[in-house]
Structure formats: structure tokens, C-alpha cells
Amino acid sequence: MLQLNLAANSLIQTDTQLACFGEKGTINIATSVLEKETIECLKDHFQSIGKEYINIAPLLIVPEPSNLREKSDGEEIQTFLDTMQAQFDVRSVVYISFGTFFWPEITSVSAVIEEFLEEQMPFLLAHPVAELPEELAGQISRSGIAKEVTWAPQQQVLAHSATGWFVTHGGWNSMQEAFRYRVPLIHWPIAAEQPLNAALLSLKFNAVFEVRRGERGTKKPYRCGDGPSPAFTDHSLRKELRALLQSLKGDEARRVRGNFEIIADRLASVWEDGGEAQKAFEGFLNRHFT
Template sequence: MMGTLKNWLGGFDQPVYPIGPLTLPTPKGKEDKSNDVEVVEFLDKMRLRSGKRSLIYISFGTFFVPSEIEKVWAVIEALITSETPFIFAHASPLLSVTEEKKAWINNSGVGLELSWSPQQVILEHEVTGWFLTHGGWNSIMEAFESKIPLIIWPINGDQPLNAANLTLIHKAAFELIEVRGGEDGTKPLLRFKDTEYTPSFTIEGVKEEFIGVLEKIKGEEGQVVRKNFEKLSEEMGKSWHDGGESNSNFNDFLAKFVDCI
């Protein structure tokens, strides 16, 4: 990917030095988690209840939220009905969650609702198995850092492309289709042109699709996706090793603009 970008930008007759991924280091050891006690206690409880990699972490970030909130509730209903542990984080003020819905989640026995979440703590915990996200680049990078595979609910911007790249090319994620909305989102998809499947984009369609995804992540297909995602994560990490693409590009940049000073 970086090679393609470098070739394209090179046409502007300017030097290009692609480097990445750039992420904050994952906290290790006995870092202070005093502010995250409730979250860690819930994670530990679900680990004892359901085992490793059993929890689904849901977060759409701050700026992008689903336009049809009822589709979010359909997904959460499927999680509660199937007794799948989950954390639902809704940091965005654009995503309205009533007190009734908060109580529904928190009293379910398997769910925890948070207006803000310590994302690294959650992704690094051994109970966390999947990350349901809008698929923005920052979220994807954090998932790669923790090697937690994705269930993607793309909303706008680069997210549909990111989702298609990971699901169709790398087979390293699951994409939710029925959650789409709006005139552009509900246009016929070329990927289904030779199949009998036609998305309904309804609440029932969302529920049925997500139940199917829950079955897949617990089976052989889920294991394949997880291994592919972990492989991508490892390959991205190697780019900063000696001789790696990012390492080499950064050293070239330093040699041209810093070392000469």
C-alpha cells in the first residue's frame, strides 16, 4: 500500500517518505488503572463467565455515529439474547442513549454501557475477542496494535473503503451490510450481483445478519479471519524493524533534511 502511495505522489516531482503505522505504545506492566476499576471488574467477570476472546467491544468513536439508532439496538438485542458479553461505548454527543436503554444494557447480565471507555485497557484484556467499529483509520490502527479483529459498521469517509479492503481483499474482518442507510448506502452492491442475496436494510435484516456474524466468529470462518488479521498486524509491525519500509523511509528523510544540518 505504501509503495503504491509513494509511486502516485512521486508524480508531483516531490520526495515522498511514507511512514506508518504510527500508534501510541501499548501500556505494559503495573500502570495505574484506578479510574478504570468498573471496566476492569466487568472484563474480569466476563472472562470467568465466558472465557477468553468472548467479549465484543462496540465503539463508533466521537465523530461518526449510525444514523438509525434502532439498528444499534437490534445489534445489542442480538448480543443480549445470545448471552454474548459486550461493552457498548458511546462517546459521541451525537449518539443519544436514554436512561432506559442504559438500564437495559447494564441489567442484562452480559453488557456494560459507557459514555467514555478506556479503549486500550479493553482491547488489551484477554476476554476481548472482537471490536465492532465504524472502521476509521485510528480505530483500525489500535485494533492492529492489540491484534483484535474487527466487525465493521462503515458510516462515511474512508470507512467503506477500509471495510472493503479488509473484508474482500484480506479476508481479515467482517463487514455489516444491512446496517447501511441513505440513498448512497442502499444502492445495489456489485459484490452480490451474482448471488441470490439482496440486502433489505431493515431492522429485521440487521438482526438476522448480526446473528449470522455471531455464529461465524465462533466457528471456523472466525478463526480464519482472526489469523489473517493477526498476520496483517505482524506485517505492519515489521515495517519499523531494521530494513522495513517505514524504517528505511524515515532514515531517508532524516538523511536528507536533518543529518545535513
């Protein structure tokens, strides 16, 4: 959240959120496309205390994706994605990246890689903050259907027609980019707002898949009424992944992708003329800067 009077800023940091309160009001990077009821409550609350509340999202400055070949390692990534598309068709590659701050335990990563290779599911793995064991990197290199890099130009990868799914911790930035390029998510929440994002999109919208093996998944109460109780072992993770990989090939994947694309279309419209974010931001500028 951004406060409207920077001189009056007061920050409260918790383990899951950063809240900013200003003298005149609050700008919240949120959208009623995803959180309509919450935003309505916040508007009512701020109005009741005589302050302004503005929600504008998504916030993603997106130039047209440049050619992957212009990026570091881009030539190899472009060639890999082109090759996988020719071999397996469009939307066949799973892109795996947990960003620059979060990373699952290496045994879990090994389980994911081995199950994907066993199922002949092509994937691109970006791991900027983790080192892969030499044996694991060798498995990927020898497979012929997978590639690992320390860093990937994420927007360009998501924009490539070979990319069909995105395994992510589910942070807000990655979510916005995925919606921008209409690449549905496989959430693996680890911390912060990620479990909430996963629950919101999987339970309310049926628009993502979810892996419940992350650190926050071990906390009570367990949310497993629609599946087996978690065991929090690598064996249980492998079992979950096998079921997930089968789901990616069937009707459930088509439903999830369709629901995800509906949300993506609605998010794309909020900055168009008359859209929610466009009207809110223009009104804010007119009230405070004209």
C-alpha cells in the first residue's frame, strides 16, 4: 500500500504484509477482479474514518517483449523453447522459477525434476538463488527435454508460445506477469502472501493448480478437504506431482486454463478507458495534482 501524504508515513511490518498508513488515505495495489468483497470493505472503512482509499492494479510496466536472443543466455533459451515447440507443440513447456528470494528444499526440487523427466514433460528451470547438485544438473542436461539456467528473462519466456504452465511461489509480481501473458500458474507457496494467493485462485476461481508441499503448507489448520491429508515427505510430494502431471493432460487442465484466461482478460481491461484502475488513478491525479 502507498500512502497519499508521504510526510505522514507510518509503516507496520508483520511476517506476511507491509501496511502503510497516510494522513489523507491509502493507495492499495489490489483489484476487485480478484478481491471485490475485500476492497468494498476497505473503501467503507476508510470512508468511515474520513480518509481516501484507492485501489489500482495490476501494476506492470510491460514493453513489447524483445527477442530472447538479445538477452544473456537468451540464444540458448530461445533455441530450447523453439525446439520443444517443434517437438511437443505449443504450450508444452513448463517454466519453473521461484524468483530471487524463495526456494524449496533441494530434495523437493529433485523430486519435481525427476517426476517431470519420468513423465517426459519438457521444462525450463531458472534458479538464481540456488545451486543444483552436479548429478541433478547432469540429469537435466542429458534429458534432451529440459534446460536449467541461473537466470531467465521471465517476461520473454512467458511470452513465448511454447510456454504452457508456470511453476511459481505465487508472489504478486510473478502473478501479474503470468496474467499479462496468459500462462496459467502451478502455485507452490512458500511464505508471505503466497499461500493466500494460492488459496484465492484455486478455491474461489479454480484458475490455478497448487502444490501444498511448501513451508507454509505444514502449518495448521490444514486445508485438505478436497484431497488427501498432507504427509510432508518427499514421497508424498512425488505422489502429488504424479497426480498433477496427469491433470495437466486432461479436462481439468482445460478448465483451469479457461478460468485463468477469463481473469487475465478482466485484468487487462482495468487500465482501458473507463476501466477500474484507469478511473481510480485518473481521479487521484485530478484531485491531488491539478
